[in-house]
Amino acid sequence: MAHPLRGRTAIAGVGQAGFPDATGFTEMEILTQAALAACADAGIGLAEVDGLATCSVTSGMWPMAVAESLGIRPRFLDGTMIGGSSFIAHLLPSMLALDAGLCETVLVCYGSTQRSATGGRAAIAAARKAMDPQPWEHPYGPATPAPSYALAAARHMHQYGTTREQLAEVAVAARQWAQLNPEAFARDPLTIADVLGARMVADPLTVRDCCLVTDGAGAFILTRAERARGLARPPVYVLGNATATWHRQISSLADLTVTAASESGSRAFEMAGIRAGDADVVALYDAFTINTILFLEDLGFCPKGEGGRFVADGAIAPGGRLAVNTNGGGLSCIHPGMYGIFLVIEAVRQLRGECGERQVADAQIAVVNGNGGVLSSQSTAVLGSAATL
Amino acid sequence: MTPAGPQKQYFDSLAAGSFRIQRCEACARHVFYPRIQCPHCGADRLSWTLASGLGTVYSATVFRRRPADGGDQQIALIDLDEGVRMMSRVEGIEPGAVRIGLRVQARISEQDGAPLVVFDPLEG
Numbered sequence: 001m002a003h004p005l006r007g008r009t010a011i012a013g014v015g016q017a018g019f020p021d022a023t024g025f026t027e028m029e030i031l032t033q034a035a036l037a038a039c040a041d042a043g044i045g046l047a048e049v050d051g052l053a054t055c056s057v058t059s060g061m062w063p064m065a066v067a068e069s070l071g072i073r074p075r076f077l078d079g080t081m082i083g084g085s086s087f088i089a090h091l092l093p094s095m096l097a098l099d100a101g102l103c104e105t106v107l108v109c110y111g112s113t114q115r116s117a118t119g120g121r122a123a124i125a126a127a128r129k130a131m132d133p134q135p136w137e138h139p140y141g142p143a144t145p146a147p148s149y150a151l152a153a154a155r156h157m158h159q160y161g162t163t164r165e166q167l168a169e170v171a172v173a174a175r176q177w178a179q180l181n182p183e184a185f186a187r188d189p190l191t192i193a194d195v196l197g198a199r200m201v202a203d204p205l206t207v208r209d210c211c212l213v214t215d216g217a218g219a220f221i222l223t224r225a226e227r228a229r230g231l232a233r234p235p236v237y238v239l240g241n242a243t244a245t246w247h248r249q250i251s252s253l254a255d256l257t258v259t260a261a262s263e264s265g266s267r268a269f270e271m272a273g274i275r276a277g278d279a280d281v282v283a284l285y286d287a288f289t290i291n292t293i294l295f296l297e298d299l300g301f302c303p304k305g306e307g308g309r310f311v312a313d314g315a316i317a318p319g320g321r322l323a324v325n326t327n328g329g330g331l332s333c334i335h336p337g338m339y340g341i342f343l344v345i346e347a348v349r350q351l352r353g354e355c356g357e358r359q360v361a362d363a364q365i366a367v368v369n370g371n372g373g374v375l376s377s378q379s380t381a382v383l384g385s386a387a388t389l
Numbered sequence: 390m391t392p393a394g395p396q397k398q399y400f401d402s403l404a405a406g407s408f409r410i411q412r413c414e415a416c417a418r419h420v421f422y423p424r425i426q427c428p429h430c431g432a433d434r435l436s437w438t439l440a441s442g443l444g445t446v447y448s449a450t451v452f453r454r455r456p457a458d459g460g461d462q463q464i465a466l467i468d469l470d471e472g473v474r475m476m477s478r479v480e481g482i483e484p485g486a487v488r489i490g491l492r493v494q495a496r497i498s499e500q501d502g503a504p505l506v507v508f509d510p511l512e513g
Binding site for chain 1: 396400422447448449450451452453462464466474475476477478485489500501503505
């Protein structure tokens with residue numbers, strides 16, 4: 001029997017703003033532009049929004065600030081902040097609230113001016129160290145995420161024979177998709193040799209194994225399926241969503257080659273009634289090249305340890321065996337601090353058939369996996385077209 | 390001794406020259422980092438035990454910072470022989486030469502006026 005939440009809600013509109021560079025604009029301003037774009041896409045007015053899900057890297061009271069600035073008084077509010085996966089994880093509480101009739105229209109939204117904000121990054125890093133102390137890790141250096149992901153990559157290479165060339169394949173595939181996406185930030189040609197020869201950030205990851213730093217805002221509108229069918233755009237149905245969190249600090253992840261996506265993925269797939277093989281298009285949070293490999297394994301697209309070999313020879317690039325991160329991903333399209341909401345936006349566009357040169361033919365089912373912290377939180381969503389109901 | 394939580398007790402002990410970790414009296418497993426309760430079984434009966442200081446590198450990286458930001462920084466995850474893991478660094482060896490599987494020995498060092506556990510490669 002189908003899960004009672006399967007297909008009960010749908011994404012009725014999506015919007016983006018302020019990327020890759022929002023110089024002169026605040027985070028709230030570009031978030032508002034994205035929210036308005038999502039409302040316009042769905043064919044609704046901002047005044048119809050009575051549910052809000054949002055969070056910020058720096059502001060702990062962000063949902064109130066957003067509601068105030070937008071001039072709305074939400075009946076449902078979710079400000080869960082678990083890093084970049086948050087905007088995927090916001091789905092399930094919103095689905096429950098909509099299904100229970102507590103609200104009619106949920107706006108999920110995010111904005112960051114991480115790129116153009118001048119002089120603030122070092123100060124913000126110092127403030128976060130003070131406000132969110134990690135005495136078991138910070139004294140050893142990693143106040144930024146790269147070393148933690150590097151530790152996972154090094155372990156995966158040791159345990160499974162994954163190579164730096166295979167990691168580089170992930171970056172090259174993302175770049176080739178980005179070259180088909182006029183909105184993508186990084187579209188210059190990129191080779192495996194370029195990735196390997198780039199500046200080392202944290203061994204074995206070079207700067208080309210790491211995501212971009214851009215500005216950007218994203219938003220989407222979630223509503224009950226029957227209402228979505230009467231709105232402007234073809235609904236993209238939420239078939240399943242699940243979130244898992246196993247740790248905060250990388251030193252507390254038992255096996256650095258297995259993430260909580262193995263749990264969130266199986267729960268989301270169970271709700272949706274699908275297997276990994278049913279996915280036509282896949283969006284995985286690629287903050288670093290190792291992420292894509294880990295999540296392909298953890299979600300069941302290949303056996304554990306085979307991710308490096310799975311992505312080799314252009315297998316996830318345009319024309320490959322699996323369409324992964326078709327917008328160019330966090331590696332080549334956009335990455336404003338937290339990338340999760342853009343996974344949803346690209347999946348919606350693919351399922352609506354709006355992706356031009358990069359469109360995956362006959363895309364009906366999309367699997368989206370958001371990542372937060374240092375492989376800490378994982379939220380998997382399965383989205384589908386009307387044909388999947 | 391004035392009462393203190395496990396985190397302060399740990400660092401006070403380090404400052405006094407002892408690297409101690411917790412052990413659960415209910416399930417007998419060791420616990421790191423120090424907590425009120427056992428993360429394995431939930432019991433709140435944790436006692437302190439002197440760590441052997443022996444461990445194995447579980448994973449390692451070199452954070453390639455600019456010289457102005459402190460230069461190359463070795464970072465390692467160490468599995469202590471007691472079965473717990475901690476982040477640390479391996480000193481006394483080229484940062485890039487720290488390999489997974491390397492046997493290491495703990496030493497109490499100091500950084501910014503606070504005690505800090507680091508590791509040295511074990512001879513032989």
